[in-house]
Amino acid sequence: MTRQEFLARIRGEMRKTSGLFAASVAERPAHPQRIADTLRRELSERWPETLEVFRREFERVGGIFYRVPSLAEVPEVVGALARERGARRVIAWHPSALRADLSGPLMAQDLETHLMPPGGLPEAERHGLRAHIAEADLGLTGVDLAVAETGTLVLVSGAGRPRSTALLPPYHVAVFDRTALVESLQQLGVVLESWHEGQPPVGRGGAIHFITGPSRTADIELTLTRGVHGPKEVHAIFVDAPFVG
Amino acid sequence: MSFRQRAASALNDASLQEALTIATTKFIELRREAFDGFPQGERLRDRARQIKEATLQQLDHYVERLVDNVERLGGHAHYAVTAEEARDIVLEIAKRGGARMAVKTKSMATEEIELNEALTRAGITPVETDLGEYIIQLAHEKPSHIIAPAIHKTKGQVAQLFARELKREVAADAEVLTRIARAELRDKFLRAEVGITGANFAVADTGTVVLVTNEGNGRMVTSLPRVHIAVMGVEKVVPSMTDLMIFLAILAKSATGQKLSVYTTLVQGPRRPGELEGPDEFHLVLLDNGRITQLAGPLREALSCLRCGACLNVCPVYRQIGGHAYGYTYPGPIGILLTAMLHGQESVKELAHASSLCGACADACPVRIDIPRMLIELRQGGVESKTAPWAERVVFKTLGRLLTRPALYRLSARLARLFQRPFVRDGVIRRLPLFFGHWTRTRDLPPVAAPTFSERWAELERES
Numbered sequence: 001m002t003r004q005e006f007l008a009r010i011r012g013e014m015r016k017t018s019g020l021f022a023a024s025v026a027e028r029p030a031h032p033q034r035i036a037d038t039l040r041r042e043l044s045e046r047w048p049e050t051l052e053v054f055r056r057e058f059e060r061v062g063g064i065f066y067r068v069p070s071l072a073e074v075p076e077v078v079g080a081l082a083r084e085r086g087a088r089r090v091i092a093w094h095p096s097a098l099r100a101d102l103s104g105p106l107m108a109q110d111l112e113t114h115l116m117p118p119g120g121l122p123e124a125e126r127h128g129l130r131a132h133i134a135e136a137d138l139g140l141t142g143v144d145l146a147v148a149e150t151g152t153l154v155l156v157s158g159a160g161r162p163r164s165t166a167l168l169p170p171y172h173v174a175v176f177d178r179t180a181l182v183e184s185l186q187q188l189g190v191v192l193e194s195w196h197e198g199q200p201p202v203g204r205g206g207a208i209h210f211i212t213g214p215s216r217t218a219d220i221e222l223t224l225t226r227g228v229h230g231p232k233e234v235h236a237i238f239v240d241a242p243f244v245g
Numbered sequence: 246m247s248f249r250q251r252a253a254s255a256l257n258d259a260s261l262q263e264a265l266t267i268a269t270t271k272f273i274e275l276r277r278e279a280f281d282g283f284p285q286g287e288r289l290r291d292r293a294r295q296i297k298e299a300t301l302q303q304l305d306h307y308v309e310r311l312v313d314n315v316e317r318l319g320g321h322a323h324y325a326v327t328a329e330e331a332r333d334i335v336l337e338i339a340k341r342g343g344a345r346m347a348v349k350t351k352s353m354a355t356e357e358i359e360l361n362e363a364l365t366r367a368g369i370t371p372v373e374t375d376l377g378e379y380i381i382q383l384a385h386e387k388p389s390h391i392i393a394p395a396i397h398k399t400k401g402q403v404a405q406l407f408a409r410e411l412k413r414e415v416a417a418d419a420e421v422l423t424r425i426a427r428a429e430l431r432d433k434f435l436r437a438e439v440g441i442t443g444a445n446f447a448v449a450d451t452g453t454v455v456l457v458t459n460e461g462n463g464r465m466v467t468s469l470p471r472v473h474i475a476v477m478g479v480e481k482v483v484p485s486m487t488d489l490m491i492f493l494a495i496l497a498k499s500a501t502g503q504k505l506s507v508y509t510t511l512v513q514g515p516r517r518p519g520e521l522e523g524p525d526e527f528h529l530v531l532l533d534n535g536r537i538t539q540l541a542g543p544l545r546e547a548l549s550c551l552r553c554g555a556c557l558n559v560c561p562v563y564r565q566i567g568g569h570a571y572g573y574t575y576p577g578p579i580g581i582l583l584t585a586m587l588h589g590q591e592s593v594k595e596l597a598h599a600s601s602l603c604g605a606c607a608d609a610c611p612v613r614i615d616i617p618r619m620l621i622e623l624r625q626g627g628v629e630s631k632t633a634p635w636a637e638r639v640v641f642k643t644l645g646r647l648l649t650r651p652a653l654y655r656l657s658a659r660l661a662r663l664f665q666r667p668f669v670r671d672g673v674i675r676r677l678p679l680f681f682g683h684w685t686r687t688r689d690l691p692p693v694a695a696p697t698f699s700e701r702w703a704e705l706e707r708e709s
């Protein structure tokens with residue numbers, strides 16, 4: 001059936017009914033970009049409370065939270081948690097996506113670190129790289145947004161930030177600063193509207209992932225089990241000093 | 246087997262009874278806790294229902310907008326009026342993509358169109374990757390719950406199943422069993438040429454298809470195979486990202502008591518330039534299959550369903566007989582309505598009576614769908630065509646008369662309180678005498694309250 005026929009079919013039925021009751025859709029912000037900017041300004045003042053809520057909710061869903069003064073401490077934290085878990089092979093977002101090049105210091109932590117390429121690759125190489133990601137123990141990523149209300153990390157796929165970095169390895173470690181924080185799902189909605197309104201950031205890909213804790217299932221006798229297909233642990237490292245990037 | 250026989254055998258299955266009680270009780274508790282800690286929940290439920298209704302009132306507009314945006318992003322839209330058309334569309338895309346294996350996320354829409362059977366016939370191996378679905382696929386069964394397809398199975402049964410199908414001895418331990426499934430499926434994610442999903446929502450404004458999962462299989466299926474096909478009931482479109490957030494805020498709370506499910510995946514077309522992963526092709530199959538005529542039909546309200554499963558958990562009938570006894574893809578109170586939608590009202594003439602009309606489903610429903618009202622209408626269809634047992638016809642006719650005559654209703658409530666005394670045990674009526682016995686065989690009946698709601702109401706009015 002063609003699009004026109006299908007729509008005509010819907011219209012035909014719609015004509016026969018006046019609906020159940022008068023109803024309206026949610027009011028979309030008229031200038032999401034502007035509201036998002038105002039929000040950012042407000043949050044740049046009250047971020048410590050937002051961070052506290054984020055930490056509480058993130059831990060409630062099974063996440064492991066760290067806070068460090070600057071990016072320089074991140075490799076140590078990653079090194080320590082990796083050693084405890086016997087993880088050695090690390091894959092990381094490209095420095096342009098992570099807004100920092102941590103490969104040197106991570107290597108110094110005795111982690112075999114592989115940086116993702118900044119852009120696309122030919123088919124054969126893409127597959128080779130994927131096999132490599134599939135064998136890694138730990139995926140290191142940035143965070144586009146951190147939602148306090150639900151303890152959620154939002155990651156947008158794109159160049160230098162392959163989707164499987166935070167999916168295939170058993171441990172996912174995400175690094176973020178105060179600029180990523182929003183308070184609620186409603187605010188997340190505003191930011192998503194603003195991305196849609198404006199030009200999406202260059203090099204962003206076709207998928208946005210909200211990640212709320214480690215992969216889990218309760219499909220066998222409702223027993224909570226972690227790490228079904230995705231990571232069994234999710235770590236979030238908050239860096240006090242905003243990244244320069 | 247008739248519904249009555251299936252229900253009777255479910256009632257005699259002790260392990261099923263235990264599994265059902267444990268699961269539904271847990272789900273009810275989790276849902277209650279989630280909403281207790283969420284004061285704005287009630288308001289958002291009203292908003293969500295409004296949005297659904299407003300979207301249905303302009304469905305042509307939103308579907309058109311959705312399709313425009315999907316295509317703008319480089320995806321393809323397809324239109325299926327029947328289940329068969331939907332299957333053909335999916336098969337055609339899969340074959341063109343040279344598929345030999347298709348990995349799937351849990352999707353009631355693909356269950357509904359019996360896609361797996363069609364794929365298998367076409368030489369393409371469908372692999373269910375949601376753990377619960379994987380289990381029932383190995384067992385050659387159908388899901389028994391909308392969101393927890395294998396809740397009718399004990400871990401012992403799953404271990405035996407894995408031993409038989411995967412040829413390996415395993416301990417009956419949820420953790421161990423999950424690890425085995427992870428390893429089995431990991432390889433398939435990396436090999437499959439095609440990924441098939443349903444969709445929880447699709448955002449018209451942005452052309453975004455939204456998948457909600459806990460395990461991460463949704464992310465795998467939309468990131469790794471070369472082709473992604475999403476099959477979605479046409480009523481799942483929502484206008485904007487702002488609307489989407491309202492639904493997300495109540496969906497997981499109603500389903501599993503989580504604030505959000507672990508993974509919410511927003512798919513915006515195929516892989517983009519510079520991206521390393523993601524499908525080359527993205528296809529959205531919009532499915533009618535009985536939905537569109539209901540825009541003007543008696544089941545219109547059921548088009549607002551989010552498939553959260555809350556109404557199943559609270560239903561006294563579902564809790565007793567489980568999902569399989571219903572005999573169709575969609576079980577539980579909403580399942581009866583959806584079955585009528587998909588297969589016609591004739592198909593549910595027995596099922597329409599598999600409800601005590603206690604109203605628990607409507608209370609639990611995040612979008613406040615008045616399921617009992619529609620069940621009564623379906624039964625009245627039965628009353629007209631005389632398919633319901635005569636005793637029940639008499640009861641419902643009488644009830645109809647009573648409900649429209651307040652004085653008579655109050656009097657009969659008082660009489661009922663007197664007559665019900667011998668039958669009430671632990672606050673419910675489990676067995677009625679004579680021919681009414683049929684009715685209580687699979688249902689508990691709440692006794693007439695003392696004082697009744699209308700007496701209480703009169704009292705409150707006097708007090709204020």
Ligand code: SF4
Binds near residue numbers: 550554579612
């Ligand atoms: S009818 Fe309501 S409660 Fe039942 S599955 Fe649909 S949305 Fe959930």
